[in-house]
Amino acid sequence: xxxxxxxxxxxxxxxxxxxxxxxxxxxxxxxxxxxxxxxxxxxxxxxxxxxxxxxxxxxxxxxxxxxxxxxxxxxxxxxxxxxxxxxxxxxxxxxxxxxxxxxxxxxxxxxxxxxxxxxxxxxxxxxxxxxxxxxxxxxxxxxxxxxxxxxxxxxxxxxxxxxxxxxxxxxxxxxxxxxxxxxxxxxxxxxxxxxxxxxxxxxxxxxxxxxxxxxxxxxxxxxxxxxxxxxxxxxxxxxxxxxxxxxxxxxxxxxxxxxxxxxxxxxxxxxxxxxxxxxxxxxxxxxxxxxxxxxxxxxxxxxxxxxxxxxxxxxxxxxxxxxxxxxxxxxxxxxxxxxxxxxxxxxxxxxxxxxxxxxxxxxxxxxxxxxxxxxxxxxxxxxxxxxxxxxxxxxxxxxxxxxxxxxxxxxxxxxxxxxxxxxxxxxxxxxxxxxxxxxxxxxxxxxxxxxxxxxxxxxxxxxxxxxxxxxxxxxxxxxxxxxxxx
Amino acid sequence: xxxxxxxxxxxxxxxxxxxxxxxxxxxxxxxxxxxxxxxxxxxxxxxxxxxxxxxxxxxxxxxxxxxxxxxxxxxxxxxxxxxxxxxxxxxxxxxxxxxxxxxxxxxxxxxxxxxxxxxxxxxxxxxxxxxxxxxxxxxxxxxxxxxxxxxxxxxxxxxxxxxxxxxxxxxxxxxxxxxxx
Numbered sequence: 001x002x003x004x005x006x007x008x009x010x011x012x013x014x015x016x017x018x019x020x021x022x023x024x025x026x027x028x029x030x031x032x033x034x035x036x037x038x039x040x041x042x043x044x045x046x047x048x049x050x051x052x053x054x055x056x057x058x059x060x061x062x063x064x065x066x067x068x069x070x071x072x073x074x075x076x077x078x079x080x081x082x083x084x085x086x087x088x089x090x091x092x093x094x095x096x097x098x099x100x101x102x103x104x105x106x107x108x109x110x111x112x113x114x115x116x117x118x119x120x121x122x123x124x125x126x127x128x129x130x131x132x133x134x135x136x137x138x139x140x141x142x143x144x145x146x147x148x149x150x151x152x153x154x155x156x157x158x159x160x161x162x163x164x165x166x167x168x169x170x171x172x173x174x175x176x177x178x179x180x181x182x183x184x185x186x187x188x189x190x191x192x193x194x195x196x197x198x199x200x201x202x203x204x205x206x207x208x209x210x211x212x213x214x215x216x217x218x219x220x221x222x223x224x225x226x227x228x229x230x231x232x233x234x235x236x237x238x239x240x241x242x243x244x245x246x247x248x249x250x251x252x253x254x255x256x257x258x259x260x261x262x263x264x265x266x267x268x269x270x271x272x273x274x275x276x277x278x279x280x281x282x283x284x285x286x287x288x289x290x291x292x293x294x295x296x297x298x299x300x301x302x303x304x305x306x307x308x309x310x311x312x313x314x315x316x317x318x319x320x321x322x323x324x325x326x327x328x329x330x331x332x333x334x335x336x337x338x339x340x341x342x343x344x345x346x347x348x349x350x351x352x353x354x355x356x357x358x359x360x361x362x363x364x365x366x367x368x369x370x371x372x373x374x375x376x377x378x379x380x381x382x383x384x385x386x387x388x389x390x391x392x393x394x395x396x397x398x399x400x401x402x403x404x405x406x407x408x409x410x411x412x413x414x415x416x417x418x419x420x421x422x423x424x425x426x427x428x429x430x431x432x433x434x435x436x437x438x439x440x441x442x443x444x445x446x447x448x449x450x451x452x453x454x455x456x457x458x459x460x461x462x463x464x465x466x467x468x469x470x471x472x473x474x475x476x477x478x479x480x481x482x483x484x485x486x
Numbered sequence: 487x488x489x490x491x492x493x494x495x496x497x498x499x500x501x502x503x504x505x506x507x508x509x510x511x512x513x514x515x516x517x518x519x520x521x522x523x524x525x526x527x528x529x530x531x532x533x534x535x536x537x538x539x540x541x542x543x544x545x546x547x548x549x550x551x552x553x554x555x556x557x558x559x560x561x562x563x564x565x566x567x568x569x570x571x572x573x574x575x576x577x578x579x580x581x582x583x584x585x586x587x588x589x590x591x592x593x594x595x596x597x598x599x600x601x602x603x604x605x606x607x608x609x610x611x612x613x614x615x616x617x618x619x620x621x622x623x624x625x626x627x628x629x630x631x632x633x634x635x636x637x638x639x640x641x642x643x644x645x646x647x648x649x650x651x652x653x654x655x656x657x658x659x660x661x662x663x664x665x666x667x
Contacts, residue, residue: 004648
């Protein structure tokens with residue numbers, strides 16, 4: 001009796017099976033399932049082992065103390081994926097943030113579409129992450145929500161840490177568009193997620209392995225991370241205030257700023273100072289406390305260089321000459337009005353006033369000076385062509401301009417510097433829309449940091465920012481995926 | 487890679503059409519079937535199961551497909567709305583017509599209320615007993631009997647079969663008890 005019904009049902013199911021015999025789940029779909037399972041297992045494991053983990057943390061600190069070493073700073077949040085693996089040395093790492101074990105890296109980096117070739121992360125590489133590395137999350141628009149986390153070494157080699165489905169972990173289908181702070185060998189980062197229109201944003205702690213995004217209740221809105229202070233706190237700026245938060249996004253300090261709309265506040269490359277542009281002058285603050293340290297009046301620089309036959313120099317505070325010295329650039333009026341070649345002067349501005357300037361001849365007006373190992377990089381803007389006619393220059397402090405990018409430069413996008421290596425990336429109008437070019441001063445070569453073919457939608461804003469180590473600490477600069485240098 | 491990842495990979499590369507077919511018996515479109523299979527895979531492997539074979543894992547997922555379907559109220563509502571929009575579908579053949587072997591049993595099945603559908607699927611596609619069906623769906627045995635009875639009335643009338651609720655089930659999957667490994 002019932003067998004007859006079963007046979008009918010079985011037969012119909014087999015018909016469906018036959019009709020769909022060629023159906024296969026693609027790699028992205030499978031990864032999505034795996035990531036979802038991994039996330040649930042991790043959450044389950046956390047709830048089961050929470051008490052045990054607390055005990056293990058105490059034990060871990062005890063071991064470090066017994067070894068006579070500085071105990072490692074606790075991660076931003078418990079990392080349930082970390083486990084003591086065979087690759088973990090019994091000796092504490094000499095690094096500032098010793099590892100407690102390699103996390104679960106992806107075994108096969110995402111390929112195809114806009115995803116760039118990358119090598120799988122290994123425990124050895126993970127342990128070697130140090131100055132000059134960049135962390136970035138890449139989520140191209142056509143990847144069906146998949147995002148990949150890359151660590152990029154100073155030479156541009158990419159290693160995929162993990163990939164996951166962005167939408168499954170970030171509310172509202174937001175994308176992680178800025179990774180603001182991260183410590184080497186830890187699996188969490190402070191990040192911002194936004195909708196595609198960039199009208200709504202959330203700050204939170206991003207788990208690099210699972211893609212889980214824990215939104216902050218204290219830092220909200222589409223504010224920008226300017227960088228990190230030497231003690232690892234993140235400096236976040238909206239249009240009217242600066243908020244300093246720790247690695248858990250707890251507010252350490254907050255103070256109002258009054259930057260004008262044409263020159264946003266900027267954090268010094270070493271993370272100690274904040275440059276605030278007011279009407280006609282600039283104010284230098286302690287980035288952590290907001291205390292005003294000194295003011296820079298660019299008219300003082302104009303007084304030093306004196307007037308030209310065409311009138312007084314126009315001087316502005318724009319960028320940094322070194323880790324903590326604001327730059328004042330003075331441009332001749334003839335250059336500004338007609339594009340005539342004239343002397344440009346550059347000053348460093350400190351609490352004791354202006355330093356001795358250096359000068360060079362140019363028909364460009366320079367802005368956004370950024371220190372690199374061999375000097376200063378500045379964006380030269382053509383007065384007649386504006387940003388479309390900009391050029392990127394390396395300015396030697398002896399007044400030489402040993403290098404300039406010949407192609408049109410849209411915007412000085414980023415400078416990442418570490419030791420003898422700096423990579424500079426900028427929008428280049430000389431190549432395909434959305435492509436970016438980078439330059440490594442140490443090698444004096446230009447490289448494509450994004451291959452041609454990226455649409456603007458795929459490029460922005462998901463990959464434009466990342467964290468990079470400068471010296472021995474983490475700072476934040478907008479950065480890009482670098483092509484491997486051959 | 488963990489031990490469950492190869493199992494998922496094997497299922498989606500070797501058993502995917504079968505899993506889709508099970509889901510397709512319950513929902514009205516291929517896309518919904520795919521969603522259902524994915525949900526079931528995630529639900530299955532989100533707890534340590536200790537499957538000893540691919541067949542065992544597949545069987546578990548096939549049942550999880552039915553469970554996920556029954557548990558997903560949102561999907562039920564959406565599907566019901568879609569179902570109502572195609573109410574003129576020939577599925578709705580008049581049971582009074584007597585034996586109608588040309589009726590698509592899948593369409594008939596999908597015309598049943600979700601819980602009835604899930605109970606019938608587990609009982610007659612998975613051959614679970616009333617007790618096991620109740621355990622699988624988190625229902626009382628009495629409720630399962632009622633749902634199965636309701637379903638059989640429609641199916642028997644449309645198909646000309648004479649299935650009864652009293653028939654014993656034939657198989658049961660054995661899965662290791664959940665552990666922490």
